[in-house]
Amino acid sequence: MFSFAPTIVLFPLLGFLFLGLFGARLRNEKLIGILGSGTVGLSFLVAVALFIHMLGLEPDQRKGIVELFSWIGTFTGTASSVNVSVAYQVDQLSILMTLVVTGVGFLIHVYSIGYMHGDPGFWRFFTYLNLFIFAMLNLVLADNFLLMFLGWEGVGLCSYLLIGFWYDRKFDVGGYAPGKAWTNDAAKKAFIVNRIGDFGFLLAMFLIVVQFESLSFDAVFGRVSVMTPGSDVMIWITLLLFLGATGKSAQIPLFVWLPDAMAGPTPVSALIHAATMVTAGVYMVARCSILFALAPATLQVVAVIGALTAIMAATIGLVQNDIKKVLAYSTVSQLGYMFLAMGVAAFTAGIFHVVTHAFFKALLFLGSGAVIHGMHDEQDIQKMGGLKKYLPVTYKTFLIGAIAIAGIPPFAGFFSKDEILWKAFSSDQGSVLLWAIAAAGAGVTAFYMFRLVILTFEGKERFDHHHAHPHEAPKTMTVPLIVLAFLSVVGGFIGVPESLMGGNALEHWLEPIFAPAMTTLRATPHHGGITEYLLMALSVGIAVAGIYGARTVYMKRQELADAWRSKYRRTYQVLWNKYYVDEAYDTLFVRSTVKASETVLWRGLDVSVIDWLVNASAQGVAWLSSKVRLIQTGFAQRYATIFVGGIVLVLFWLMFK
Amino acid sequence: MEITISDLWQSAPMVSLTLTGLVALLVESMKGGRTTAVYGLSLAGCALAFVFSLWSLGSEVIVFNGMILQGGYASYFSMVFTSSAFFTIVLSRPYMQRLHREQGVLYILILFATVGMMLMASAMDLIILFLGIELMSVCLYVLTGFVRTKVTSNESAVKYFLLGAFATGFLLYGIALVYGTAGTTNLKLISQSFAQLSGNSLFLMGAGLLVIAFSFKVAAVPFHMWAPDVYEGAPTPVTAFMSTGAKAAAFAAFVTVFIRTFAITGTPISEVVAFIAAASMILGNVTAIAQSNLKRMLAYSSIAHAGYMLSGIAAGSAEGETGILFYLAAYTLMNMGAFGIISWVEQQDDTKLTFDDYAGFSAQRPVVAAMLSVFMFSLAGIPPFAGFFGKYYVFLAAVKADLVWLAVIGVLTSVISVYYYLRLVMVMYFRDGNATIEERVPGFAFAVIGVIAALVILLGLYPSLVVDISKTFFKL
Amino acid sequence: MLESYLPIFFMIAGGIAFGVVMLKLNEFFGPRRPTEEKFSTYESGMEPVRTARERFSVKFYMVAVLFILFDIEVVFLYPWAVSFRELGYQGFVTMFVFIVILLIGLYYVWRKGALEWD
Secondary structure, eight states: GGGGGHHHHHHHHHHHHHHHHHHHHHHOOHHHHHHHHHHHHHHHHHHHHHHHHHHOOGGGGEEEEEEEEEEESTTTTTTTTTTEEEEOOOOOHHHHHHHHHHHHHHHHHHHHHHHOOOOOTTHHHHHHHHHHHHHHHHHHHBBBBBHHHHHHHHHHHHHHHHHHHSSTEEEETTTTTSSSEEEHHHHHHHHHHHHHHHHHHHHHHHHHHHHHSOOHHHHHHGGGGOOOOOOOOHHHHHHHHHHHHHHHOOOSSTTHHHGGGGSSSSHHHIIIIIIIIGGGHHHHHHHHHHHHTTOOHHHHHHHHHHHHHHHHHHHHTTOBBBBBHHHHHHHHHHHHHHHHHHHOOOHHHHHHHHHHHHHHHHHHHOOOOOHHHHHSSOOOOGOOOOOGGGOHHHHHHHHHHHHHTTOOOSSHHHHHHHHHHHHHHHSTOOHHHHHHHHHHHHHHHHHHHHHHHHHSSSSSOOOOOOOOOOOOOOOOHHHHHHHHHHHHHHHHGGGGGGGOOOHHHHHHHHHHHHHHHHHTTTTTOOOOOOOHHHHHHHHHHHHHHHHHHIIIIIIOOHHHHHHHHHHHHHHHHHHHGGGGGGHHHHIIIIIIIHHHHHIIIIIIIIIIIIIHHHHHHHHHHHHHHHHHGGGGSSSSSHHHHHHHHHHHHHHHHHOOO | OOOOOOHHHTTTHHOOOOOOHHHHHHHSTTOOHHHHHHHHHHHHHHHHHHHHHHGGOOOOOTTTTEEEEEHHHHHHHHHHHHHHHHHHHHHHHHHHHEEEEEOOOHHHHHHHHHHHHHHHHHHHHHHHHHHHHHHHHHHHHHHTTTTTTTTHHHHHHHHHHHHHHHHHHHHHHHHHHHHHHSSSHHHHHHHHTTTHHHHHHHHHHHHHHHHHHHHHHOOOSSOOHHHHHHHSSSSSSHHHHIIIHHHHHHHHHIIIIIIIIOTTTHHHHHHHHHHHHHHHHHHHHHHHTTTTHHHHHHHHHHHHHHHHHHHHHHSSHHHHHHHHHHHHHHHHHHHHHHHHHHHHHHHHHSSSOOOGGGTHHHHHHHHHHHHHHHOOOOOHHTTHHHHHHHHHHHHHHHHHTTHHHHHHHHHHHHHHHHHHHHHHHHHHHSSSSOOOOOOOOOOHHHHHHHHHHHHHHHHHHHHHHHHHHGGGGOOO | OOOHHHHHHEEEHHHHHHHHHHHHHHHHOOOOOHHHHHHHHSOSOSSSSSOOOOOOOOOHHHHHHHHHHHHEEEEEEEHHHHHOOOHHHHHHHHHHHHHHHHHHHHHHHHHHHTTTTO
8 A cells, every 4th residue: 555655655756747747738727727626626536545554553663664666876895885775755744735735726726727827827837836735745755855856946946936926916025115016026035045055954864874874764863872872963954953943943043035025926825835845844853852852952942933933923923914925924823832832842742733734734834825816916915994794704714714823722723732731831842931932922922913904804994995996816716715624623633632632642642753863862751730721711711811802902992003003113114024033044144145155255356356267277278179180181191100109108108018 | 610591590580671772782783773771771771781680689690600699789789789680771861862862772781880880780700700891881981972973971971981990900909918918819728827917018908909990990999089070070961970870889899808708897998988888978978068069969979978888888797788788778769869850950061060050949839949959968867868867777886886986977978978968958949030841741751750769768767668678698 | 949940941052052053054154235125124014114104994993803802712721721531511501601702702803884984
């Protein structure tokens, strides 16, 4: 059964190849849409079949590696040989991610048929989406670091292509330099910022090769027993891996690209920048949990960065007016929670949150897409309001998503977020401070989400009726919304903790994956009894307070919002300008780099040294060539003479050497 | 000392090709003998010999009383030779028809030259080696001057013949000296006593003369002088045949004698070969830059490629042998493809052979231009085409044999070569003009070039396809 | 050791002496009417000294090449004929194949008209 695993990867690849080669000639949106979504749907079906098969197996047999072919082999047979295969590893963790990627991916493909209707680049869009799914599945199913990196780079490329999909459009950059920029700039920003992270990933791989003489997960993880916990090399490897994760998953200090990435079409934001790609960093940390377990210092760093990102992004989200920007910061914040979970060694809770977040964040993004679609490309929530009358389905599903992310039981977000909060408090790596930051972030989350809901759907209609005629989205868009809303309600039941009489199926399912890491950390399960219930109630209370606050400020006493804005002007400015991170980066890195490369590298090094060297050597060779060609006179006698000269030289060397 | 039926059966590729040649000769002499029949027969003969070679690739046997090796190494080379012959025959037909000089004997000469090449690759005895070289060379002399009415063709044939005869003299002298010191011409026996012989200066001189004679055949500096003139003057398909099949055969002899028989690593012979290799790489690449005629450019490029491959000989190791074997397969394909397309574009009066004649070619014939670009990129050694791995393997062998300086020269001169290969690509794609193919290209020839281009890419993506086969051949 | 070469020495000496004696006898008894042609070196009827840049028909080459070909054939046939009995059946088959190949070539040459002078 495991041998079917490569077909999961194969279908989107076929879709990509077919659409890429023939898409432009098809001219039939329906056919393109069916092909594009169908391939992902097939992958999903195979993944489901595989999952059901694995359910029937003993836990220690739920793993299969399918090797397709040997990809790179260096210096075979010598001591320093590294062999990398294209091989796929199906286990409890990767099948879970595969189900999410293909399942949510399929829904978003279907949604895109409606959303992208009439776009001249319709076929191109589906080609890229299929390529993305292919790359993402490689990332998730890889059995070695290099193939994972291939997928890692592949999703980065697709992200780049799709952010700049509408390359002829501009978007609002907001914040520090209000105005417009080409979507290309956002795409480049995403790509370049990600490169910094990728660089870390690459360095980590080099260290792994040196240290473990292999890149396959089994070999590397199997050899960790000989490493000393907390050794320098383990700290470096994990820190560099985490640097890679901060790029892909938009954490401090590399989160700046994600808000700009909203310049892409909304289904892209939902699929790539919310549900799947950005969680790749979390997945990678989870996959390497045993490495991180050997570097407790790194785990601390991960937890602190995660918590800080969570609160920072949430506070920025409080004041943004672009519907997608709010969701983008919300994503950054939620990813922060996931890393917080990783940092406190609550790997299961982190992955749990990846899954539930995929459901409700995809739902929210698709809902916002329906709003934008219905409002004719308007994204400013200040110019909306009262839309629930026009978009009933979107409103209801969006509301469900908002409740889920706010963490109200029994919606999906509650279980996963509460698990993280509890672990942040109780685990050996956690602390009260981490818990407090995370809990505060949860309150802010509830507040800004309901601010968004209220400003968009409730209250007065603030849009211009002459220009905007809000209307409900077509079936292909609403059906995915309904499915995702359903998942956002029930998705949490896969991980109901034991303290709430649940079996915590997810934890048992993933146990074999994280067992080595937990053993290394000597972690013991904490059952806090009364404390746990108390904290749970507290976090629900915080969420409810956030929602209530938002309702008060934005529905009942709207003057409060303006009053606060002028009263806390300074704070508002800081938040509105996103803590001036973009400006800081611009002054510190971008400008100085541009300046240095212009004067030193370009004029100084490139033109006067390298160009000169290249030109001089080229001219030298050309001159030599024009002389040497004269040897060829065309006279056979001369040729024979040179021949004899050669003989003399050869024999002389052989005789007298 | 008996010849058995099994000897003949084991030598099926060679025997079948000889018989095909004889039958074709009879067909050609019969009244109203049709050239088309000879053409078809020759193609079928090559295909049959190829299949026989493929069949016997798995096992090496020594037949004819220790004189000839069949299967394995010999079969690998037979496959290269028969493919080269096949492609040449396909390309010759439209070319000669345009010149109104098509004669069946052209194909027959190609067949017999191929038999000579097979003898060279399968020789286990210096006499057989000599026989093969002569059989191949004599046919090639005639092929070079095949277009009797063209002065350039005649001139190049005479030059090739004179200098070839000159080289043959040294080859025989070398064989005589080796025989005089070793007491045998059997390579297997010589290999057993090579350790004592390598101190004997007469033996070294004999080996040196063999190096010289083989270097002449592969067109390595300073024994290369014939190559540019002959390559330019010969009919283009014949040039393609000389630069692929004949060069491969000479390298087969080189590998047989200097890697499989002698252990030359670290001896003065290896140094001499390394010097010749370095000189070929430098002179070939540097002179190629100044050429405006494509056939001359490819002639100098073939001198340079001989230099790259000689680095593998100088290494004298299993890696070197594997590298050369892969390189030859790749080189045969890409050079055949390049010459094939050039033969379509060139006109009867030897015009349309310069770089400028390709301006705007990509707009007129996009598919052909793309294929020619593939061949040029591959010749330049740019991944993912076959030429890259060829260079990679021979340079790797040189580095492992402590000939780092040679590998460095190889890489540096490869950089130079990129200039003139990509110049053609540049002219085709970025220069305005209306270069095109004037006459209709037969569908079959077109398909053959397409297959060659596909193989060049395939070998570049999946080199182990060939490397894994050739790894097993090292040493007798 | 060297004594065994003695008969050979006598043989050579006798041969030389015989040749010299016969020539001298001829010179002594024969009539002598010298002309320019008689004093020049014999070169199969060609003038020994004249310009080398002269063209003559390619037909001569054709005949010469064919002559050498069949001349070499004889070189193979003689030793074979001498040791025919020792070589036996296999020697016969081998030589038969050789002759057949040569005959095919001859047939080709014949059909192509290379044997005709005009």
